[in-house]
Amino acid sequence: MKRRQFMSNAMFASLGIGSIAGCNVVKSGSVASGLKDVFADPDQAQLLENLQTKYRSDLFEKFIPNMDKFVIDSQFGGFNCSVDIQSGEQLGTNKSAWFEGRGLWTYSFLYNNIEKNPKYLEIARKSKDLILKLRPADDTFWPTSFTREGKPLSGPGDIYTGLFIAEGLAEYAKASGESSYTELARKIVMNSMARYDKPDYDYYVAYLNAEAPKIPAPRVVGHWMVFLRAATQMLENGPDPDMQNVADRCLDALLNYHLNPEYQLFNEVLNHDFSRPGNSFGDFAYTGHGIETCWMLMFEAARRKDRQLLDKTARIFKRHVTAAKDDVYGGYFRSLDSVSNNIWKLDKVLWLQEEVLIGTLFLAEHTGDKWARNCFRETLAFVQKNFDRDGYLFWPAAGDRELKVVQKNRAEHYHHPRHLMLNLLALNRIIDRKGRVSGLLG
Numbered sequence: 001m002k003r004r005q006f007m008s009n010a011m012f013a014s015l016g017i018g019s020i021a022g023c024n025v026v027k028s029g030s031v032a033s034g035l036k037d038v039f040a041d042p043d044q045a046q047l048l049e050n051l052q053t054k055y056r057s058d059l060f061e062k063f064i065p066n067m068d069k070f071v072i073d074s075q076f077g078g079f080n081c082s083v084d085i086q087s088g089e090q091l092g093t094n095k096s097a098w099f100e101g102r103g104l105w106t107y108s109f110l111y112n113n114i115e116k117n118p119k120y121l122e123i124a125r126k127s128k129d130l131i132l133k134l135r136p137a138d139d140t141f142w143p144t145s146f147t148r149e150g151k152p153l154s155g156p157g158d159i160y161t162g163l164f165i166a167e168g169l170a171e172y173a174k175a176s177g178e179s180s181y182t183e184l185a186r187k188i189v190m191n192s193m194a195r196y197d198k199p200d201y202d203y204y205v206a207y208l209n210a211e212a213p214k215i216p217a218p219r220v221v222g223h224w225m226v227f228l229r230a231a232t233q234m235l236e237n238g239p240d241p242d243m244q245n246v247a248d249r250c251l252d253a254l255l256n257y258h259l260n261p262e263y264q265l266f267n268e269v270l271n272h273d274f275s276r277p278g279n280s281f282g283d284f285a286y287t288g289h290g291i292e293t294c295w296m297l298m299f300e301a302a303r304r305k306d307r308q309l310l311d312k313t314a315r316i317f318k319r320h321v322t323a324a325k326d327d328v329y330g331g332y333f334r335s336l337d338s339v340s341n342n343i344w345k346l347d348k349v350l351w352l353q354e355e356v357l358i359g360t361l362f363l364a365e366h367t368g369d370k371w372a373r374n375c376f377r378e379t380l381a382f383v384q385k386n387f388d389r390d391g392y393l394f395w396p397a398a399g400d401r402e403l404k405v406v407q408k409n410r411a412e413h414y415h416h417p418r419h420l421m422l423n424l425l426a427l428n429r430i431i432d433r434k435g436r437v438s439g440l441l442g
Helices: 003-014 041-071 097-115 116-133 157-178 180-198 221-235 241-258 289-302 309-324 350-367 370-386 415-432
Strands: 335-338 343-345
Touching: 003 343, 041 415, 097 157, 097 289, 097 415, 116 157, 116 370, 157 221, 180 221, 180 241, 221 241, 221 289, 221 309, 241 289, 289 335, 289 350, 309 350, 350 370, 350 415
Parallel strands: none
Antiparallel strands: 335 343
């Protein structure tokens, strides 16, 4: 066994991971329970600091240096994510608007919240300059793909292209102090919402199956999720009536319409009028988006200091995590294609496992929830065992159910560093408070 692997295994064993039972839903502890006063035990304090060190190492000693060497385009700006994650070989030079907006956010957030290294701001600036070459002249969506130099290779993409770019521009504006990019981000969000509301809005939800019917102008959990995250991050910087309206609409759509009252999972797709489709989409719960959306809802509850909203969204989060858990091989499934027939897609994607880690650590920090602590530990052990692989430059983005075969052709530069950064910030807060539960929500 290699030394790094041994040290990692020893640390997680010391955290008690090996003895943790499954992530089964239990009643939350009181706000005063859970992480409160863990520093009364010096050994527990050391375990938290070890975990903090591991997160910093994953970010600064592996992810960032390998991004510098294999992904960041220092000549033209932006990110070439088509990389063999074992050899580092470039598998293509074309770029993606999705990945450009996401990378712009990653490096801007890194600069704003983790380390004010001017190199990170320069990487973000060059990405911003590259993607703005492709800005549409009208309200059409941004092109999906383009050359290394920034020449379009496709026509207009989908709604996500602009929303990821908006998220990146808003975070960049905060880093650079250039408010014009906040205004551009706001404009992109508002134009996207106006387009989304049109009865002729066109989007095909292809991630159910190839035979799934097309829903005219659908309402989609994944869309509300990205709208919510873009709007609420801008609201963290101060009041904004338009972004507040976007956030309110997202909460209403998700909690009052997409959440199925019978089985308390989000139906991914609704008709334009928010009714449930009378076809296979009416029985479709994309648990990956459900879990990701729930931690964003919990973050928004904290921003609003709304304990009732936190408790409600925490229950929904637990429900999705519990339903999606693979009790045989560990980890979580991303897609419940048919609720009534219990038909799942059985692949494992990294991003979903990391959304569970973000949500559970957040709950543990803010409420001391025992279930959240246990689930965080178990999920962390699963992720470290299956994705943090010796000989790999980046964590694999996906694999089969047992993760014996994994995807090796893409450097994951958004969900993975987002998990590392958000949870590193949470651990910093917990350690600074000497382990006491946050007083933010009472």
